[in-house]
Amino acid sequence: MKKVIWSVLALSLLGGCAVSENQGQLREVDLRKPLYEYVDRQTHMDLATVQRNLFIHREACHSSFELKQDPLQVHFSTLIYGPEGVTDLRERVMLDFTAYASGKLGIKGYTYYAKNKALAQGLVDVLAKPTTCPAGIKPKTE
Numbered sequence: 001m002k003k004v005i006w007s008v009l010a011l012s013l014l015g016g017c018a019v020s021e022n023q024g025q026l027r028e029v030d031l032r033k034p035l036y037e038y039v040d041r042q043t044h045m046d047l048a049t050v051q052r053n054l055f056i057h058r059e060a061c062h063s064s065f066e067l068k069q070d071p072l073q074v075h076f077s078t079l080i081y082g083p084e085g086v087t088d089l090r091e092r093v094m095l096d097f098t099a100y101a102s103g104k105l106g107i108k109g110y111t112y113y114a115k116n117k118a119l120a121q122g123l124v125d126v127l128a129k130p131t132t133c134p135a136g137i138k139p140k141t142e
Contacts, residue, residue: 026089028078031110032096038120039095039109045127047077047099053130054079061133062140075099081123083137093120 047069054065062084070076075098082092090112098106107127109120122134133139 026112028080028089028094031089031094031112033110036110036112037108038111038117039107039124041107041124042104043107043124043128044103045105046103047075047097047105050077050079050097050105050127053127056130057126057133060131060140062138063133079123082119091116093123095120095123 051067054067057063058065064082064084064086066080068078068080070078077097077099079095079097080089080092081095086092092111093116094110096108096110098108100106107124109124111117111120116136118135119137126132126134
């Protein structure tokens with residue numbers, strides 16, 4: 001019995017020493033909590049239009065983005081967006097897109113810091129008017 005107790009104790013101590021490779025880094029799954037959600041809208045747009053408008057927007061504003069489509073569910077995509085040169089997810093905005101058969105596009109926006117709330121909300125407007133720059137993003141034509 002003592003061996004079992006010591007074995008369990010040793011395993012629990014060793015388990016506490018294991019270090020995750022993502023320790024200290026914010027992950028997309030961490031950001032998808034209601035606490036960080038600042039946008040929940042629907043619009044009439046498809047994912048191809050979103051992608052095209054993002055490339056137009058990148059030419060007009062000092063921004064960077066990564067648009068990833070879910071490989072198993074083509075009607076879901078994720079956009080990671082922020083100022084040029086910023087790579088930390090805490091300083092960026094994440095939008096999840098859901099394309100519906102009705103032609104509507106569901107948009108949920110997340111940001112870690114509340115200071116980026118205006119950027120998250122403005123980014124939805126950018127999808128319709130790609131030559132405008134949201135709050136915190138400088139235009140290239142200055």
